[in-house]
Each structure stands twice: as C-alpha cells, then as structure tokens.
Amino acid sequence: MSWIDICAIDDIPLRGARKLKTALGCVAVFRTGTAEVFAASDRCPHRGGPLSEGIVHGQSVTCPLHNWVFDLNTGQAQGENGSIATYPLRVEAGRVLIDGTGLSGRSAA
Amino acid sequence: MTQKLVIIGAGMASGRVIEHLVEEAPGAYDITLFNAEPRGNYNRIMLSPVLSGDKTYDEIVTHDAAWYAAQGITCRFGEHVVGIDRDRKIVEGEKGQVPYDKLIIATGSAPFIIPVQGKDLPGVITYRDLDDTNAMIDAARTGGKAVVIGGGLLGLEAAAGLAERGMEVTVLHLMGHLMERQLDEAAGYLLRRDLEKRGITIKTRASTAAILGESQVEGVLLEDNTGLEADLVVMAVGIRPETRLANDAGLEVARGIEVNAQMQTSDPDIYAVGECVEFDGHLFGLVAPLYDQARVLSHCLMDQPDAFVVRDIATKLKVTGCDLFSAGDFAEGATREDIIFRDPARGVYKRLVIEDDRLVGAVMYGDTADGTWFFGLIKEGTDIDGMRDTLIFGPAYQGGDAADPLSAVAALSRDAEICGCNGICKGTIVDAIAHGATELGAVRAQTKASASCGTCTGLVEKLLQVTLGDDFHVPAAQPVCGCCDLPHEDLRRLIKSQELKSQEAVWQELGWKTRNGCHICRPAVNFYLLADWPMEYRDDPQSRFVNERKHANIQKDGTFSVVPRMWGGITNPRELRAIADAAEKYNVPTVKVTGGQRIDLLGVTGEDLPAIWADLNKAGLVSGHAYSKGLRTVKTCVGTDHCRFGTQDSTGLGIKLEQILWGSWTPHKVKLAVSGCPRNCAEATCKDVGIICVDSGYQLGVAGAAGMDLKETQRLADVRTEQEAIDLTIAFIQLYRENARYLDRPYRWVEKVGLDWVKARVVDDPEERARLIAAFDLSQSIYRRDPWAEHAQQAERFQPLADLTLEAAE
Ligand code: SRM
Ligand SMILES: Cc1cc2nc3c(=O)[nH]c(=O)nc-3n(C[C@H](O)[C@H](O)[C@H](O)COP(=O)(O)OP(=O)(O)OC[C@H]3O[C@@H](n4cnc5c(N)ncnc54)[C@H](O)[C@@H]3O)c2cc1C
Ligand code: SF4
Ligand code: FES
Numbered sequence: 001m002s003w004i005d006i007c008a009i010d011d012i013p014l015r016g017a018r019k020l021k022t023a024l025g026c027v028a029v030f031r032t033g034t035a036e037v038f039a040a041s042d043r044c045p046h047r048g049g050p051l052s053e054g055i056v057h058g059q060s061v062t063c064p065l066h067n068w069v070f071d072l073n074t075g076q077a078q079g080e081n082g083s084i085a086t087y088p089l090r091v092e093a094g095r096v097l098i099d100g101t102g103l104s105g106r107s108a109a
Numbered sequence: 110m111t112q113k114l115v116i117i118g119a120g121m122a123s124g125r126v127i128e129h130l131v132e133e134a135p136g137a138y139d140i141t142l143f144n145a146e147p148r149g150n151y152n153r154i155m156l157s158p159v160l161s162g163d164k165t166y167d168e169i170v171t172h173d174a175a176w177y178a179a180q181g182i183t184c185r186f187g188e189h190v191v192g193i194d195r196d197r198k199i200v201e202g203e204k205g206q207v208p209y210d211k212l213i214i215a216t217g218s219a220p221f222i223i224p225v226q227g228k229d230l231p232g233v234i235t236y237r238d239l240d241d242t243n244a245m246i247d248a249a250r251t252g253g254k255a256v257v258i259g260g261g262l263l264g265l266e267a268a269a270g271l272a273e274r275g276m277e278v279t280v281l282h283l284m285g286h287l288m289e290r291q292l293d294e295a296a297g298y299l300l301r302r303d304l305e306k307r308g309i310t311i312k313t314r315a316s317t318a319a320i321l322g323e324s325q326v327e328g329v330l331l332e333d334n335t336g337l338e339a340d341l342v343v344m345a346v347g348i349r350p351e352t353r354l355a356n357d358a359g360l361e362v363a364r365g366i367e368v369n370a371q372m373q374t375s376d377p378d379i380y381a382v383g384e385c386v387e388f389d390g391h392l393f394g395l396v397a398p399l400y401d402q403a404r405v406l407s408h409c410l411m412d413q414p415d416a417f418v419v420r421d422i423a424t425k426l427k428v429t430g431c432d433l434f435s436a437g438d439f440a441e442g443a444t445r446e447d448i449i450f451r452d453p454a455r456g457v458y459k460r461l462v463i464e465d466d467r468l469v470g471a472v473m474y475g476d477t478a479d480g481t482w483f484f485g486l487i488k489e490g491t492d493i494d495g496m497r498d499t500l501i502f503g504p505a506y507q508g509g510d511a512a513d514p515l516s517a518v519a520a521l522s523r524d525a526e527i528c529g530c531n532g533i534c535k536g537t538i539v540d541a542i543a544h545g546a547t548e549l550g551a552v553r554a555q556t557k558a559s560a561s562c563g564t565c566t567g568l569v570e571k572l573l574q575v576t577l578g579d580d581f582h583v584p585a586a587q588p589v590c591g592c593c594d595l596p597h598e599d600l601r602r603l604i605k606s607q608e609l610k611s612q613e614a615v616w617q618e619l620g621w622k623t624r625n626g627c628h629i630c631r632p633a634v635n636f637y638l639l640a641d642w643p644m645e646y647r648d649d650p651q652s653r654f655v656n657e658r659k660h661a662n663i664q665k666d667g668t669f670s671v672v673p674r675m676w677g678g679i680t681n682p683r684e685l686r687a688i689a690d691a692a693e694k695y696n697v698p699t700v701k702v703t704g705g706q707r708i709d710l711l712g713v714t715g716e717d718l719p720a721i722w723a724d725l726n727k728a729g730l731v732s733g734h735a736y737s738k739g740l741r742t743v744k745t746c747v748g749t750d751h752c753r754f755g756t757q758d759s760t761g762l763g764i765k766l767e768q769i770l771w772g773s774w775t776p777h778k779v780k781l782a783v784s785g786c787p788r789n790c791a792e793a794t795c796k797d798v799g800i801i802c803v804d805s806g807y808q809l810g811v812a813g814a815a816g817m818d819l820k821e822t823q824r825l826a827d828v829r830t831e832q833e834a835i836d837l838t839i840a841f842i843q844l845y846r847e848n849a850r851y852l853d854r855p856y857r858w859v860e861k862v863g864l865d866w867v868k869a870r871v872v873d874d875p876e877e878r879a880r881l882i883a884a885f886d887l888s889q890s891i892y893r894r895d896p897w898a899e900h901a902q903q904a905e906r907f908q909p910l911a912d913l914t915l916e917a918a919e
Binding site: 004006007011012013014015016018019020021022023026029033034047048049050053054055056057058059060062064065067069073098100103 | 444445446623624628631632651663666914
C-alpha cells in the first residue's frame with residue numbers, strides 16, 4: 001500500500017463529500033461521522049450521476065440524479081443490480097490518507 | 110538481597126504496584142514513596158462524589174498512614190521530587206536525596222490550561238486533586254455562578270457537583286456535542302437534555318477568548334463576543350502527561366514517557382507507570398489500563414514474565430441520573446454496520462457497531478444495564494452473526510418485539526398540544542377517551558381535536574390506540590419513510606408540540622431507526638425544523654438535495670445551470686451585459702430565456718460556480734433560486750406603465766412581492782404572477798398565488814398550478830389596496846410554510862385542509878394574519894440574503910480535494 005495524504009478531515013463537511021481527481025476518474029471522499037470516512041467512485045453506474053453531490057446518510061449515499069442508494073462499505077446499490085468501486089482510506093492525526101496503489105490507472109496485477 | 114525501590118508519585122497506578130509487591134514479594138524491596146500532594150494514595154476517581162457531597166474524603170482513602178507503616182514504606186508526602194541523577198542513581202527530593210536501585214516514575218498527568226488572558230486569576234481552578242475539590246466546595250458555599258470550560262467526563266462531573274451544591278452552572282464545550290470522544294451525537298443529545306433538566310446551561314461550539322477580572326475572576330468572554338458572569342471558573346479541557354522529571358533526566362519522551370511492554374523506560378533501571386506514560390503511541394486517561402500496567406510492572410520487579418497490551422476500555426459518567434455507557438470503537442473506519450434502538454418513552458438510545466460479524470463498539474444512554482455484557486462481547490471478539498437480529502435487546506432477550514411504533518406518542522406529556530387549530534392537549538383527549546369517546550368521531554365531537562384542518566387526525570388515532578390498547582386499530586398511514594413510523598402530519602405536529610429543535614432531538618424523541626435519517630426524511634425534517642424554529646435551528650446544507658446545497662440546478666451531465674433573479678421580469682442593459690460577459694467568459698454552451706421571465710445559463714461546471722456568481726454579483730445580480738423549494742419567480746405583465754388596458758401597477762407589485770418573499774424556504778416551490786387586467790398576460794390564474802388587478806383593486810387567487818396537474822386558482826379574497834394584497838400573500842405563504850407537508854405544492858395542501866380553513870386564518874382573522882406576517886418577517890431576517898454571495902466566499906469548497914493524476918505512478 002502507498003498512502004497519500006489528500007486533505008484534513010475537516011475539509012470534508014460532516015455528512016458530506018468532496019471529490020478527488022485520479023487517473024481512474026473522479027473518486028468521491030465521504031465523511032459520515034466525526035472521524036468516519038469512505039472513498040468510492042464518484043460515478044453512478046446508472047446514468048453517471050456525481051455521487052459526491054448526493055445526500056450522505058448513515059453509511060450510505062443517495063445519487064442526486066435518480067436516487068439509487070449505495071452502501072459505502074461495499075459499494076453495492078440497494079435493490080439494484082449495480083455497484084461502485086470502493087477504495088481504502090485511513091485517518092491519522094486529523095489527516096485523510098488514501099491508498100494510491102489502486103488509483104494509479106494501471107491494473108492491480 | 111533487599112533492593113532500594115524509589116517511587117515518585119503516590120497515585121492510583123503506583124498504589125496498585127505497591128499492593129502487588131507487598132502481597133506477592135514482601136520484603137523484596139525497601140520502598141521510599143514520594144508524593145507532591147501532602148497525603149498518600151486515595152481513589153482519585155471518587156473525587157466527584159466528594160464534590161457532590163455523596164462521600165467524604167475519609168471514605169475514599171485507599172492507603173492510610175497505618176497501612177504504609179505496616180508495610181514498612183518510607184513516606185515522603187508533601188515533598189516534590191526535583192531531579193533524577195541517573196549516573197549516581199539518586200533521586201533528589203526537596204528535602205534531600207535518596208539513592209535507588211530501581212526507580213518508578215508515576216507522576217500522573219497535569220490538567221491542560223488553555224493559554225488565554227486571565228488564566229492565572231484567583232478563582233480559576235483545575236480539577237485534579239483533593240485540594241482542587243475542596244477549593245470548589247469552598248467557592249460553592251456562597252452560591253453564585255460557575256463556568257466550567259470543557260464538556261468531557263471531568264468537566265461534566267464538576268458541573269454536576271457544583272450544581273448539586275447550589276451554584277448556577279454553565280458548561281462551555283468547544284465541540285458540537287458533549288463528551289464527543291466517548292459518545293456519538295445521539296447520546297450526546299440525551300446527556301445534554303438531562304443536564305439541562307437539572308438547571309445546567311450547556312453551550313456547545315463555544316470557544317473561550319479570555320477570562321475576565323481584576324483581582325479575582327469575574328467572567329468569561331467567548332470568541333463570538335458573548336460575555337458570561339462567573340465567580341468560579343473550572344478548567345477541565347484535558348490532561349497532559351506529567352513528564353518534566355523524565356525530560357530533565359534525558360529519558361526518551363514523546364507525548365508521554367516512552368515505555369516498552371514491561372513498563373521500562375529508555376533507562377533499564379527506571380520504570381514508568383500510569384497516565385505519565387506513552388506506550389506504542391497510546392496515552393491513558395482511565396484507571397483500567399493503569400491497573401494492567403501496575404500488574405505488569407510488579408511482575409517485572411519480581412522477575413516474572415508479563416507484557417502490557419492495550420485493550421478496549423469502557424466509560425461511564427458518575428453523575429446520578431445520567432446513565433451512559435460507551436465502549437470500543439464506535440465511529441472510525443469502514444466495513445461497519447450499525448444497529449440502533451431508540452425508546453423515546455424511556456429516553457433510551459442504544460447503538461451497536463458491528464464489523465465482520467463482531468461487535469466492535471457500543472454507545473448507550475438511558476438504559477445501560479447490558480453494558481457489561483456488550484463490553485464482554487467486544488473484548489472477546491465473539492461471533493454475533495447468529496444473534497444479530499436480537500442482539501440489541503441484550504442477553505435477557507427471549508423472543509420480544511421490535512421497537513413499539515406508538516412509544517413516541519405514549520411518551521408525550523399531558524400538556525403536549527395535539528391539535529394546533531383548537532389548542533387541544535393530550536390530557537384533554539385522553540380524558541375524553543377515558544370517559545367513553547372511544548372512536549375518532551366522538552373525540553372530535555367532545556374535544557374539537559382534529560375537527561378543523563384534520564392534520565392531527567393520525568395523532569388522535571394513535572392516542573386512541575395507546576389508551577384503549579388492542580380494542581382500537583389505527584388505520585394504516587404511510588410513514589415518511591422506512592426510518593420511522595410517523596406520517597408527515599404527525600411528524601410536523603410533534604416537532605411543534607414537543608418543541609424539538611434539532612435533528613438529534615427528532616431522531617431520539619420520535620424513535621428514528623437509523624443514525625441520521627435518509628435522503629427522503631432528512632430534507633423534510635430539516636425544512637420542518639427551520640420553518641418552525643427559525644431562530645433556534647439553522648438550515649443544514651447536508652440535509653438538502655444537491656440543487657439546494659449547491660444553489661444551482663444539476664444537469665444530466667453533472668454540470669449546473671445558473672439563473673439570476675430578474676425582479677418581476679424587469680432587466681436593464683447593465684444586467685444583460687453582465688450576463689452576456691459571464692456567458693462568454695465561462696463558455697456557457699446554452700443561454701435560454703425561461704418560462705419564468707428570466708435568463709438561464711446552462712452547462713456551467715461545478716468548479717466555475719463561485720467565479721461566475723462573483724461576476725454576476727458585481728453587476729447586482731443575485732440567485733434566482735431556480736433550484737429551491739422556495740420562492741421562484743414573480744411573473745408580471747407591463748401593466749399601467751405601458752399597456753392601454755392596465756388598471757394597477759402590476760409590474761411594481763410583482764417586484765415588491767419578489768423582494769419581500771425571495772430567499773424564503775417553503776415545503777415545495779412557490780410561484781407568483783401579477784397581471785394588470787383580466788386579460789391575464791402574466792398567466793396569474795395557474796400560479797400558487799396569482800393576483801389580477803382590476804379597477805376596484807386586486808383579486809387574489811391561490812392554489813393554482815400548471816405542472817403535472819393543471820389547476821386554476823381559487824379566489825382567496827378581493828382587496829382594495831396594494832398593501833392588503835401584499836399582506837394576504839405573505840400570510841398565505843407563511844400558513845403554507847407552517848402547515849403543509851414537505852413536497853406538497855400549495856394546491857395539494859389546500860385540497861387537504863380546505864380553502865375555508867385557510868380563509869378563516871388569512872382573511873377573516875386579523876390577529877392571526879398579523880401573527881403570520883410577523884413570523885414570516887422573523888424568518889426572513891435570517892434567510893433573505895443571497896446564497897451566491899455567501900458561497901462565492903468559499904470557492905475552495907467547490908474545487909476537487911486534490912489532483913492525484915499528477916502523482917507519479919511509481
Ligand atoms: C428553466 C425552466 C424551463 C425553461 O427553460 O423555461 C424549467 C426547468 C426545470 N423545471 Fe420547471 N422550469 C421552468 C418553468 C416551469 C414552469 C412555468 C412557469 O414557472 O411559469 C412550470 C409549470 C408551472 C408550475 O410550476 O406550476 C414548471 C413545472 C415544473 C415541474 C412540475 C411542478 C409541479 O408541481 O407539477 C417540475 C418538477 C418539480 O418541481 O418537482 C419542474 C422542474 C424543473 C427542473 C428543475 C427539473 C429538475 O429537477 O432538474 C428543470 C431544471 C432545468 C435546469 O437545469 O435549469 N418544473 N417549470 C423554467 C424556469 C423558470 C424560472 O425562471 O425559474
Ligand atoms: C475528578 C476525577 C474523576 C475521575 N473519574 C474517573 C473515572 O470515573 N474512571 C476512570 O477510569 N478514571 C477516572 N479518572 C482518572 C483517574 O483518576 C486517573 O487515570 C488516575 O488517577 C491516574 O493515576 P496515576 O497514578 O497515573 O496518576 P495520579 O493518580 O494523578 O497520581 C500521580 C501523583 O503523582 C504526584 N506527583 C506528580 N509529580 C510529582 C513530583 N515531581 N514529585 C512528587 N509527586 C509528584 C501527584 O501529586 C499525584 O498525587 C478521574 C480523574 C479525576 C481527576
Ligand atoms: S418541461 Fe420537463 S424537460 Fe422541460 S425543462 Fe421542464 S422539467 Fe425539464
Ligand atoms: S445516475 Fe445515479 S441514480 Fe441515475
């Protein structure tokens with residue numbers, strides 16, 4: 001793993017999200033609780049809605065375009081056949097770190 | 110051979126070390142014990158009961174003089190150690206030196222003092238030892254006002270103790286909720302509620318700027334310039350390991366004195382134990398792990414193998430009546446699942462956090478009887494998959510029910526208002542039921558409850574069921590969503606009658622089953638709270654659909670549209686030039702004239718929004734709220750200014766109305782139009798409020814629409830003057846804001862409550878009309894401002910957090 005420092009945790013609003021540009025496209029970084037963060041693809045598999053603009057509730061996000069609800073732990077869409085990629089994140093001393101290995105644009109192999 | 114063991118600090122950690130040594134290896138060491146406090150070891154955590162008067166100092170002494178004498182320990186109490194000479198293996202006390210073979214540093218920690226002006230004034234106290242406790246007891250003798258800085262465990266115990274002794278106490282806490290390290294927001298809400306019930310004032314997000322006073326503390330000044338009077342200030346903002354001796358002696362010190370798993374410092378003959386140490390990056394502030402450390406250290410001194418490991422710890426608060434429990438890790442990390450249980454009737458909240466079929470954290474308030482059991486599951490890492498569904502009900506659970514959907518109603522007090530129209534309280538209704546009104550019609554006839562607008566019908570039915578039990582069945586009403594059992598109407602009424610003023614209050618008191626709602630209920634709750642409590646509650650952008658959070662309409666490709674306000678459809682060359690310039694500068698692909706008499710710039714990227722807003726703001730253009738459940742447009746026709754048929758100044762009235770109403774949030778969008786004559790060029794007869802000017806004055810229509818349903822307006826009133834037209838419009842919109850369910854356009858709401866009910870309040874009752882107008886003005890004192898101007902100030906929020914595409918792939 002190669003951890004990359006992306007922001008201070010307070011740069012992300014509580015029950016909100018910000019996005020991150022990567023070689024794989026935009027990644028949404030969600031903050032659900034005081035120190036609880038998740039990262040997942042910003043692109044809804046339905047029709048490409050930007051998930052970082054959705055409403056964050058519990059450990060889920062609702063897509064702003066047509067209300068698909070995704071579990072941020074697994075990336076699975078509730079009651080729909082679709083899912084989003086999730087990425088490991090870590091909080092350390094108030095900073096949010098993302099694992100860069102999965103994001104470099106090359107296949108993991 | 111007896112070795113010389115010197116111990117610096119006679120606190121709870123070293124006390125336990127000595128107990129192990131004298132029991133398991135009596136005579137192995139010749140012990141000298143220093144303590145800066147002029148006394149030996151007492152149970153420090155019981156200082157809070159001493160402060161509140163439940164215990165005396167004598168009752169909390171762990172080791173008295175006779176005990177030390179019996180163990181042959183040389184006590185040097187009231188004497189500070191001032192240095193350690195590691196080369197000569199000597200400890201220097203204030204009154205003389207002592208040589209050692211082995212040394213234990215157990216100096217505990219020192220309260221953190223925030224470096225503000227006035228921190229050294231007499232009357233500013235920390236909370237650490239008996240002397241501090243006695244100083245507080247003394248100060249409380251004369252009553253007066255106390256300010257406690259810090260809403261953690263210590264601060265709250267101090268606050269409760271001082272309140273118990275008759276002081277008027279205010280707690281200042283920097284974070285959003287109390288005890289944020291041990292509790293989540295929901296439990297923090299309940300704790301706050303219970304402390305407030307005993308008269309303690311709690312201020313969260315309160316940052317201390319200075320402590321005021323000349324020769325004695327007189328008050329506290331906050332960063333937001335609020336001043337508080339104070340005769341006593343208690344600082345309880347945290348602790349710092351007491352590491353000065355170790356530092357001076359050149360031992361390795363990080364935040365605490367660094368030790369290995371045998372409690373050995375960087376000098377093999379010197380050990381450290383208790384709150385002064387740092388182990389593997391961890392600091393300690395509760396006794397449970399310190400007792401583990403003490404056991405390990407004593408074994409090492411007896412040459413028995415042992416190693417310290419960090420374990421989960423559980424917290425309780427020693428304030429009678431505030432029953433809370435927290436253990437493990439209940440916030441951080443992914444791959445977790447929550448189980449939540451709330452019982453509003455008993456003020457109970459429980460949350461379990463599960464990861465990989467194991468319980469990893471638990472937070473409880475109100476009923477903590479099962480705390481130890483849950484803590485055991487956490488520590489042992491028990492696989493809970495088989496009992497997941499019933500886990501939250503605890504070990505005693507045998508086939509019981511899920512949460513009772515009626516408990517929120519059962520919990521209401523007798524004087525909680527149920528029917529807002531007629532001012533009928535729960536007590537009156539319950540009495541009527543007891544006296545034979547066993548169905549809705551009878552309750553209506555006897556009490557008038559639910560006999561007017563009808564929106565409280567659901568609540569009255571629930572009261573029937575609560576009172577009559579299984580004899581009465583509530584007709585199924587659609588709840589807001591899966592997070593709760595209440596339909597919108599009940600939710601709105603209960604927010605009003607229970608005076609629920611925060612989201613946390615709604616989740617807890619109305620028995621929400623989820624942590625913080627979902628995309629369906631949270632926007633509704635957010636609106637109800639801001640509409641009912643404009644002064645106490647602030648709009649929460651994170652509970653809004655993207656358009657209202659971003660103040661722009663999202664498009665199917667993720668770009669946004671920008672629609673500036675054109676008051677009453679009137680514009681001028683300067684505004685048009687600014688719009689044209691902005692369209693060019695930001696490469697806006699489509700510029701369209703809307704159906705609402707203004708111009709839409711479609712296809713602006715999210716990143717560009719703050720900049721384009723700032724440019725438009727410079728020309729005096731503000732947000733048109735084309736995205737909001739709020740006031741949209743006021744369409745007008747040219748009226749008397751130009752038209753040969755115009756009867757009144759329709760353009761002028763439209764502009765006035767738009768300037769009064771803009772910025773307000775409403776259950777759904779609200780559109781107005783003012784036409785200068787019955788030819789109705791502004792299409793006023795299909796608007797939420799449509800005004801037609803006639804020779805004799807103004808015809809006010811309401812509840813029209815031309816969207817999914819086509820509705821012609823219904824006549825609310827004919828009035829003579831422009832001012833009356835304005836007043837009735839405002840009153841109508843405020844009545845709609847106070848009563849309609851979220852996402853009902855006015856026509857749907859009027860269908861439900863009836864136009865007569867609306868007329869009775871807006872038209873026929875001048876007092877109620879005046880109240881509605883005043884309530885609207887009050888709310889507008891907060892919301893009538895341009896969100897674009899505010900958001901343009903935080904442009905960085907609209908940019909990506911970081912750009913990793915540039916990060917080297919290697
Ligand atoms: C821009 C505009 C069309 C145009 O180019 O003229 C428009 C565009 C949208 N309308 Fe509209 N409506 C526009 C005038 C209207 C009108 C005509 C009017 O206001 O005189 C109506 C019918 C009148 C009425 O509301 O009663 C209208 C009835 C709707 C409805 C149905 C509402 C209903 O209660 O049935 C929706 C859906 C909704 O709000 O839930 C809607 C929703 C929308 C949304 C916001 C769809 C969405 O949720 O994304 C469209 C946003 C486009 C965008 O990206 O900017 N739009 N929409 C008009 C903006 C007016 C303005 O200046 O603010
Ligand atoms: C009011 C209060 C309530 C608490 N409630 C709880 C609770 O409910 N649950 C819980 O688990 N924990 C609680 N704690 C925390 C708990 O008391 C501490 O974790 C524990 O006392 C720490 O033990 P210690 O031996 O490391 O330090 P201490 O008990 O602080 O002992 C250190 C001693 O070293 C002495 N000393 C320091 N420097 C020198 C020097 N240079 N020379 C000589 N002597 C020196 C000090 O005077 C002090 O007596 C509470 C603490 C307080 C103050
Ligand atoms: S009519 Fe339909 S497609 Fe056209 S702008 Fe309105 S909502 Fe969009
Ligand atoms: S694009 Fe996300 S739900 Fe349709």
